[in-house]
Amino acid sequence: MTGLTGNHLGMNLTVDDLDIENVAFFGFCAKGDFRLQKCKQNGLFRYPPTTRCPFSGSPDYDWVSVEPKGAVHSYGEVHHAIQPAFKGKTPYLILLVELDTQKGQPGEHDGLRVAGNLVTPDGALAPPEMVSRVGIGSRMRMVFAPVGEDFALPMWTLDETAEQPASPWRYPQE
Amino acid sequence: MTTSEIDATSPKHLAGKYAIVGVGETTYTRGGGRTTRAMATTAISNAMADAGLAAEDVDGMLSYSGGDSTPSPFVAGDLGIRLNFYMDVFGGGSSTEALVGIAMGVIEAGMCKTVAIFRSMNGYSQVRIGGTGARSAVPVKGDEIHNRAYGWQSAGQMFAPTFMRHMYDYGTTPEQVAMVKVVHSEHASNNPKAYYKKRYTVDEVLSSRIICKPLHLLDCCVETDNATCIIVTRSERARDLRQRPALIRSVAGRCCKPRSDMHYQSGPISTVAGHYAKDILWPNAGLGPDDVDVTGAYDAFTFTTMLQLEDYGFCKKGEGGIYVSDGTTRLGGKRPNNTSGGHLCEGYTHGINMVIENVRQLRHDVDDSCPIGSDGKRQHTYDYREGGCRQVKDAEVSANLGWANPGTGSAMIMMRG
Numbered sequence: 001m002t003g004l005t006g007n008h009l010g011m012n013l014t015v016d017d018l019d020i021e022n023v024a025f026f027g028f029c030a031k032g033d034f035r036l037q038k039c040k041q042n043g044l045f046r047y048p049p050t051t052r053c054p055f056s057g058s059p060d061y062d063w064v065s066v067e068p069k070g071a072v073h074s075y076g077e078v079h080h081a082i083q084p085a086f087k088g089k090t091p092y093l094i095l096l097v098e099l100d101t102q103k104g105q106p107g108e109h110d111g112l113r114v115a116g117n118l119v120t121p122d123g124a125l126a127p128p129e130m131v132s133r134v135g136i137g138s139r140m141r142m143v144f145a146p147v148g149e150d151f152a153l154p155m156w157t158l159d160e161t162a163e164q165p166a167s168p169w170r171y172p173q174e
Numbered sequence: 175m176t177t178s179e180i181d182a183t184s185p186k187h188l189a190g191k192y193a194i195v196g197v198g199e200t201t202y203t204r205g206g207g208r209t210t211r212a213m214a215t216t217a218i219s220n221a222m223a224d225a226g227l228a229a230e231d232v233d234g235m236l237s238y239s240g241g242d243s244t245p246s247p248f249v250a251g252d253l254g255i256r257l258n259f260y261m262d263v264f265g266g267g268s269s270t271e272a273l274v275g276i277a278m279g280v281i282e283a284g285m286c287k288t289v290a291i292f293r294s295m296n297g298y299s300q301v302r303i304g305g306t307g308a309r310s311a312v313p314v315k316g317d318e319i320h321n322r323a324y325g326w327q328s329a330g331q332m333f334a335p336t337f338m339r340h341m342y343d344y345g346t347t348p349e350q351v352a353m354v355k356v357v358h359s360e361h362a363s364n365n366p367k368a369y370y371k372k373r374y375t376v377d378e379v380l381s382s383r384i385i386c387k388p389l390h391l392l393d394c395c396v397e398t399d400n401a402t403c404i405i406v407t408r409s410e411r412a413r414d415l416r417q418r419p420a421l422i423r424s425v426a427g428r429c430c431k432p433r434s435d436m437h438y439q440s441g442p443i444s445t446v447a448g449h450y451a452k453d454i455l456w457p458n459a460g461l462g463p464d465d466v467d468v469t470g471a472y473d474a475f476t477f478t479t480m481l482q483l484e485d486y487g488f489c490k491k492g493e494g495g496i497y498v499s500d501g502t503t504r505l506g507g508k509r510p511n512n513t514s515g516g517h518l519c520e521g522y523t524h525g526i527n528m529v530i531e532n533v534r535q536l537r538h539d540v541d542d543s544c545p546i547g548s549d550g551k552r553q554h555t556y557d558y559r560e561g562g563c564r565q566v567k568d569a570e571v572s573a574n575l576g577w578a579n580p581g582t583g584s585a586m587i588m589m590r591g
Binding site: 008011012013014015016019022026046047048050054073074075076077078079080081082083084085086089092094096107109110111112113115116117136147153169171172173 | 304305306310311313314315316317319320321322323324325326327328330331334335336338339341342347348380383384385386387388432433435436438439440441442443
């Protein structure tokens with residue numbers, strides 16, 4: 001098995017060949033298939049990839065497709081970019097989207113909160129007018145940004161087919 | 175003492191047995207023009223002089239850094255100190271209190287007698303703490319892809335979802351949180367050492383430019399170049415030294431939320447590690463929040479101060495916004511926080527300066543502008559107007575709450591010796 005190399009907005013991304021969990025995860029993303037590890041012992045998914053189930057400690061799992069839809073759980077809106085790759089791309093949103101799958105499990109306040117940027121349906125970082133429409137509660141669907149061979153990143157765009165909240169929660173000072 | 179009291183997980187038998195006996199720092203600067211090695215030796219030397227300790231009295235050293243400092247053996251060598259123990263650990267804001275605990279442990283184990291703990295950093299002119307500069311452009315590898323590839327890298331970016339969710343869950347307002355900066359800036363104006371001594375208003379905080387919502391520029395700490403040091407030894411040894419000791423009642427070190435590798439997966443994300451650390455901190459101290467006279471809640475950002483004060487139980491869950499904006503945390507209030515001005519104003523040190531400040535508070539000898547009397551002691555006026563006093567009257571107990579990230583924190587309770 002070989003590792004992954006990619007490029008995203010000019011950033012070099014690498015996954016070492018020993019890191020079999022991340023190699024598999026991003027490989028499925030490259031096929032447009034969002035899969036998470038499902039523990040063979042307790043049937044729970046986890047994100048991001050880990051070597052053992054954080055809830056049972058079991059090393060045994062299957063990669064199982066998960067519906068990549070959910071609602072924004074929280075976010076950050078970057079106006080002063082730190083990394084050179086994001087200079088000139090502000091404002092951009094860092095989203096934590098809580099999947100509908102396994103919401104409130106294993107604990108009442110737990111969930112699968114999958115990171116990604118807000119992007120257009122074709123995968124480009126969202127323009128400012130789209131950024132200002134998304135907040136906590138917004139319904140999202142996943143799209144994939146290809147960054148290399150067998151290597152794509154999960155990203156989030158507004159779910160056009162879902163019923164959106166009338167006014168998703170946004171930072172009050174606007 | 176009952177058997178349960180000497181359970182290893184509840185070491186009440188150590189409460190008060192160790193003390194901070196010396197504190198020291200360099201000038202808080204930008205472009206100080208000195209190596210971390212040179213600054214570390216100055217801060218430690220100042221702390222030794224403060225305590226009345228000679229080189230042969232110090233035989234242990236601990237430091238922490240992100241690979242941006244100088245290892246203990248070099249610093250000790252420059253000071254003529256022969257070490258029986260040292261360790262240089264990786265880490266930032268959750269290190270100070272954790273390393274005090276480690277120092278107590280190694281002294282208790284008989285490995286050495288007196289430990290100098292230091293942090294030396296050119297956080298402005300070399301490795302920038304805000305994450306800009308060379309560090310911002312490093313290649314993104316493995317597990318980091320799940321955050322850095324999304325432009326989710328600096329401390330402010332990484333913590334923003336916690337801060338946002340607290341506002342969503344509890345109705346915390348930008349105006350309430352801005353009061354943290356306002357109050358700390360008032361304190362800094364009474365601290366001749368502070369890098370920023372200007373007093374700010376809520377409007378000035380909220381009209382400063384947005385860095386990463388919900389953070390404005392003035393919600394973020396200052397970047398400075400400096401070294402800081404505290405010296406830990408047995409309390410009984412402190413009797414022969416220059417200063418009244420600050421007795422350590424309890425410590426919690428790098429206490430974590432579940433899955434601290436990706437803490438956003440578990441628990442309410444508007445709850446931070448202090449929620450867990452408080453159950454170590456208070457029982458071991460034999461004290462509670464009501465007993466505390468002065469706090470040092472880590473202010474990498476305005477929000478971090480609020481979240482920690484709340485989760486350590488200084489107010490009800492969700493009422494942190496009220497607590498930091500109703501005057502409680504101000505000099506002259508019920509329980510002032512970060513009386514030096516902290517990281518938002520005095521200088522950024524990854525936590526040690528807030529412990530130094532509370533040690534001086536417990537000595538009733540903070541270095542403000544009050545006149546020094548004929549007995550060589552500062553004559554505190556308790557007039558907290560700009561440029562005036564910053565001594566908390568009759569301070570007996572302090573709490574320091576250190577922050578690495580929402581998922582990891584450290585804490586320490588000290589008492590006037």
